Amino acid sequence: MIDVLIIGSGGAGLTAALSAKDVGASVLVVGKAYPTNSQTSMAQGGMNAALANVEEDSIDAHIADTIKSARGLCDEERVKQMCTSAPDAIAWLESIGVPFSRLDNGKIGTDTVAQRQMGGASAKRACYAQDYTGLKILHTLYDTCLKHHIDFLDEHYLLSLILEEGVAKGATFLDIRTGEVKQINAKSVIVATGGYGGIYHGFTTNMYGASGDGIATVLRAGGAVSDMEFIQFHPTALKNSSILISESARGEGGYLVNTKGERFVDELKPRDVVARAIFEQFAQGQEVFLDVRHLGEEKLMELLPQEVALCKLHENVDPSKELIPIKPVAHYSMGGIDVNALMQVEGIQGCFAVGECANAKVHGANRLGGNSLLEIVTFGKLAGQHAYTYASTTSVNMPDETQKKQDIDYIENLFSKKSTLNFYTQREKLGELFYEKVGIVRDNTKLNQALEAVIAMQEKLVHMGIEDKSPKNNTNLTDFLEFVNVLLLSSTIISAAIARDESRGAHYKEGFEKLDDEKFKNHIVFQWEQTQGAKA
Amino acid sequence: MIISILRSDTNTPQTYTLEDKETTLLHALTHIKATQDATLTFTAGCRASVCGTCAVRVNGKEQLSCAYKVQDGDVIEPLNYHPVLRDLKVDKNQAKETLLKSSAWLQSFTEASLTPKDEKQSERQTDCILCDSCYSACPVYAVMPDFLGPFALTRTYRYATDKREGNAKAIIDNIQSNGVWDCTLCGECTLACPKGIDPKMDIMMLRGESLQYGHTDPSFATQSFGEPSFGFDPNSGF
Structure with missing residues (x-):
């Protein structure tokens, strides 16, 4: 039996694999695509660590900034743990060869790593690799996994966790290539499957496939999920394609203007504030544009070459001469699988979770730019170590094939069932519904309408299914399974948003515009077959 | 506009008709799958040229589907020298x-x-x-x-x-x-x-x-x- 089964091959999964292997575990990484295809590749800005390479900074300041941004919803001990281990995390990435951007200071090692300003940070703290920080960290992690002979199983889609008496003993997967349902037994499981921004289909910077598969699977298996209502909106995505235009465009001096050409907000305020200001303009019938023309073509090409290319390609706009039409869209899910200090999933023994799929309670109600790459590296390492400690001190007997048989029946049923309602159309509708009614500015009327619509859609799920009946390489099937997960998580997000009658960080509700610590300084937790409850 | 895509089950190109509107190839493929032919198989991820998932050949030249503007008459095929798993999806x-x-x-x-x-x-x-x-x-x-x-x-x-x-x-x-x-x-x-x-x-x-x-x-x-x-x-x- 494998010691540690890691599901998901983004930055969190790869770091967990390396750390588990390092302490002696046998490891297998299973993913629905290839390791370097993950969402981690899209992280641009940087990774926070108080190295003070550019200006005065301290770990205490990093902790304070993170706590402030979390608006009372973080676990301060865990924030301390993450921020304190940040310099070590950078040193580790330096040692495996991450090509960080550098300073010309004649020093050695991590003292040469360049750092830039991010929103909500009291110092230049984000270590970066041009505009490709996530991509370059992810690929270096992958190269290092190959060096250490980490075993990978690509193109396997997670179906279920295998549980016996509340203990995780592996998972079942659909082998996308063959259509076969496979069971992989393991002494411990780490879920590292990413966030659920894909619910906002058409209105998110996230990739196809950010469907919260691991979160939905844990929920079905009886584990707890929490803070699902906290979804960060990024102020500047391209209007037509929802493709991200980095915060650095404003950091370098870009303005936001409306149809009348007027500026309406301090562009460098936190993301939630700027996103709401843009939303207000929309409500007044205005369009909103990012204006970087005054920076000049030469400077734009030097500072933001990626952005210039994306604007030309997706919006037919030359940013040096024209305004860039933008809208705020869903960007990051703060909520997710509820984990304790050991990254252990509440409610399932032997199961761990890390990265965007997990709620390790370091981002609270609002994540700081540069803290998510930090989280996947620092807590990815912890998850790998703790999973192996658990695996090596617990005797786990072989599970039977009950779960696998259930999953085979489920998949076979999908093949025999006739679909009368196109789920792709429903996926679009759900995305629009969420953007309109569970978006940047919420109110209870809209939220209740959204909940009704989602419940109606869940009831109609029996009429939806796959049209492609080929067992092999059936992406119609995996698209459908993703949609099922998204639909399951939808009601948890809306229910939590309805219950939270206050405004806090990314959750802003009309009629309840103030923070209400007395009633709501707590996490809303969901667990299968248990009534929804608030936990202090 | 009409584009043709090499289908692996028949090993022949199949034509699809699209609205005459400027769009990326990836958007066109997603649209075809959602509304015309759910069996058309391809892979995609970030839509922003960074995840490396969606490369295909268009008129014999390698392109990222998400970064290529589809044109009338385009011929779409899978990457060379990779075993084709199905349609445009290859084994890497x-x-x-x-x-x-x-x-x-x-x-x-x-x-x-x-x-x-x-x-x-x-x-x-x-x-x-x-x-x-x-x-x-x-x-x-x-x-x-x-x-x-x-x-x-x-x-x-x-x-x-x-x-x-x-x-x-x-x-x-x-x-x-x-x-x-x-x-x-x-x-x-x-x-x-x-x-x-x-x-x-x-x-x-x-x-x-x-x-x-x-x-x-x-x-x-x-x-x-x-x-x-x-x-x-x-x-x-x-």
């Missing part, structure tokens, strides 16, 4: 094996003093998204399936020349067979790369590195010197 495992064989990673870490100039030296090489476009464009694969190929060699170059690398020789030794000397320097990889990487140049640089570590160009050795026992001996005669 064999291509990825080249990273393992060439040991494209930091062998032995040494702390170093790095500067912006050092950063610039590997900036382009580390923009690689492993989309496999260069692998598909490389004609060497037609005759040599075990060739290490452009992206793996570019990656070895990036590590071998990193100041933090304490054992570059180990990497250079691993790319001699089916590696640096087997490239024809045709430059197709450089033309195909969506990130502007120049594997041809990296391979030329790796040849220089190889010579420094005592390796020789095998074709040069056999052509010019013939049988070793009859070779030119600089210390003889005179």
Whole structure:
């Protein structure tokens, strides 16, 4: 039996694999695509660590900034743990060869790593690799996994966790290539499957496939999920394609203007504030544009070459001469699988979770730019170590094939069932519904309408299914399974948003515009077959 | 507009009609799958040219579906030299094996003093998204399936020349067979790369590195010197 089964091959999964292997575990990484295809590749800005390479900074300041941004919803001990281990995390990435951007200071090692300003940070703290920080960290992690002979199983889609008496003993997967349902037994499981921004289909910077598969699977298996209502909106995505235009465009001096050409907000305020200001303009019938023309073509090409290319390609706009039409869209899910200090999933023994799929309670109600790459590296390492400690001190007997048989029946049923309602159309509708009614500015009327619509859609799920009946390489099937997960998580997000009658960080509700610590300084937790409850 | 896509079950192109509207190929494929033909199979991820998932060939040239504006009459096919799993979805495992064989990673870490100039030296090489476009464009694969190929060699170059690398020789030794000397320097990889990487140049640089570590160009050795026992001996005669 494998010691540690890691599901998901983004930055969190790869770091967990390396750390588990390092302490002696046998490891297998299973993913629905290839390791370097993950969402981690899209992280641009940087990774926070108080190295003070550019200006005065301290770990205490990093902790304070993170706590402030979390608006009372973080676990301060865990924030301390993450921020304190940040310099070590950078040193580790330096040692495996991450090509960080550098300073010309004649020093050695991590003292040469360049750092830039991010929103909500009291110092230049984000270590970066041009505009490709996530991509370059992810690929270096992958190269290092190959060096250490980490075993990978690509193109396997997670179906279920295998549980016996509340203990995780592996998972079942659909082998996308063959259509076969496979069971992989393991002494411990780490879920590292990413966030659920894909619910906002058409209105998110996230990739196809950010469907919260691991979160939905844990929920079905009886584990707890929490803070699902906290979804960060990024102020500047391209209007037509929802493709991200980095915060650095404003950091370098870009303005936001409306149809009348007027500026309406301090562009460098936190993301939630700027996103709401843009939303207000929309409500007044205005369009909103990012204006970087005054920076000049030469400077734009030097500072933001990626952005210039994306604007030309997706919006037919030359940013040096024209305004860039933008809208705020869903960007990051703060909520997710509820984990304790050991990254252990509440409610399932032997199961761990890390990265965007997990709620390790370091981002609270609002994540700081540069803290998510930090989280996947620092807590990815912890998850790998703790999973192996658990695996090596617990005797786990072989599970039977009950779960696998259930999953085979489920998949076979999908093949025999006739679909009368196109789920792709429903996926679009759900995305629009969420953007309109569970978006940047919420109110209870809209939220209740959204909940009704989602419940109606869940009831109609029996009429939806796959049209492609080929067992092999059936992406119609995996698209459908993703949609099922998204639909399951939808009601948890809306229910939590309805219950939270206050405004806090990314959750802003009309009629309840103030923070209400007395009633709501707590996490809303969901667990299968248990009534929804608030936990202090 | 009408485009045609090579379908793997029949091994013939199938035509699809699209609205005459400017759109990316990826958007068109997603639209076809959602509304016209759920069996059409392709892979995609980020929509923003960074996850490396959606490369295909359009009219014979490698393109990222998410970064290509579809045109009337376009012919879409899967990448070359990859086993086709279904339609435009290919098996990339064999291509990825080249990273393992060439040991494209930091062998032995040494702390170093790095500067912006050092950063610039590997900036382009580390923009690689492993989309496999260069692998598909490389004609060497037609005759040599075990060739290490452009992206793996570019990656070895990036590590071998990193100041933090304490054992570059180990990497250079691993790319001699089916590696640096087997490239024809045709430059197709450089033309195909969506990130502007120049594997041809990296391979030329790796040849220089190889010579420094005592390796020789095998074709040069056999052509010019013939049988070793009859070779030119600089210390003889005179």
